Amino acid sequence: MSHGRPVRRRGRPASAERNAGEPATRDRILGSARTEFAERGYDKASIRAIARGAGVDSALVHHYFGTKEQVFAAAVQGAFAPAMGIPDLLLSGDREEWGERLVGYIFKIWEDAVTRDPLLAIMRSAVSNETAAAIFRGLISRNLLERVSAGLDRPDAALRVELALAQLVGTAMLRYVIKVEPIASAPAEELIPRLAPVVQRHLTG
Amino acid sequence: MSHGRPVRRRGRPASAERNAGEPATRDRILGSARTEFAERGYDKASIRAIARGAGVDSALVHHYFGTKEQVFAAAVQGAFAPAMGIPDLLLSGDREEWGERLVGYIFKIWEDAVTRDPLLAIMRSAVSNETAAAIFRGLISRNLLERVSAGLDRPDAALRVELALAQLVGTAMLRYVIKVEPIASAPAEELIPRLAPVVQRHLTG
Secondary structure, three states: OOOOOOOOOOOOOOHHHHHHOOHHHHHHHHHHHHHHHHHHHHHHOOHHHHHHHHOOOHHHHHHHHOOHHHHHHHHHHHHHHHHHHHHHHHHOOOHHHHHHHHHHHHHHHHOOHHHHHHHHHHHHHHHHOHHHHHHHHHHHHHHHHHHHHHHHOOOOHHHHHHHHHHHHHHHHHHHHHOOOOOOOOOOHHHHHHHHHHHHHHHHHO | OOOOOOOOOOOOOOHHHHHHOOHHHHHHHHHHHHHHHHHHHHHHOOHHHHHHHHOOOHHHHHHHHOOHHHHHHHHHHHHHHHHHHHHHHHHOOOHHHHHHHHHHHHHHHHOOHHHHHHHHHHHHHHHHOHHHHHHHHHHHHHHHHHHHHHHHOOOOHHHHHHHHHHHHHHHHHHHHHOOOOOOOOOOHHHHHHHHHHHHHHHHHO
16 A cells, blocks of 8 residues: 555545556455356356455455456456467567467466466366356457467468467366376476477467 | 066165166266266265256165265266277377377267267366366376377377377367367368377377
8 A cells, every 4th residue: 555545435436546446455356256266166156255255345346346257257357467468479579489489488377376376267167167168268369369360361370379279278287287297297398399399380380 | 678677676786786787877877977067066066966867866876886076987987988999099000190090089089979078077077176187187197198108118108198188188178168269160170180290299209
């Protein structure tokens, strides 16, 4: 909290304050939402439990985000934020290094629990619920596929990106979710050079 | 049911009869279990609901399979049965055609809802629950990795198989679970030739 801020009023924040976003509270709610969605699945998750986990009142969750579906969408968007850098990463620089750069970038997101856990939480929800899957699907389409496809400039660009993504999503599943050995414990430095040429091949081969 | 069979007694079947397996009832219970695990997740799934779905008494489910964990293990084993052909498929025939043969075989399993749906149901449970993931993990290790690795005859064989598997698991996720376009609607004939060389590269490249 910054110094010199006026004493907080109770009740509904004024519009400007809402838009300023109360980052700490919002983030706490989103963090709690991701935990709740991951642990109980989309259907079973409740606004009440999300509020409890964030130490706030249910009304405040509704106030900031709206319905459960909207809380989920906001949580996905947040979890997905690190991946939003992918299109820019790909669309600049030498095409022949796309595979290496994309895979290196993804592993940076994955190998840090702070950025990985929200992604896994969202993936878990999307796998078990159609509403969650639809939100996830829309986000992948709009923020990843459309932008990368535009830069790839081939008629089958979206399919190429998806096949590359499939390799990476499947790797995450086996390594971080199912945790089957040896891929679960293999150092990133051993996996990156095995994955990069395959991703490169999907994108430009 | 075969002709000339004695009139069924009520209650616990005799041992020989249990071992004979009552295939119709067992299969109905396993089918109901897969639906229940897929729809409600491992934690929320109940023996009572599985029994109801199969039109039998809960006691019969316990009698045939035991605990919820054991019902799940049996359902996984059944769902996984078509994939059990993979090691034999791979370990015979020309190594240079492994990618093509494996991918073609997998698509045969996937493109038929009868063999695909149980696999997806199991994948959904494994993603959302650690007990389920452990059972799935053990099955992949014992029935797939160990056997294929033995045939691949390289120190990194298991990792190679897993990276190939990652490409296929990720493809299934995007195509059948998240259902993102265009990969969701692309004909198998378009996907197989794009996946085969990548799988081949992982296995033998």
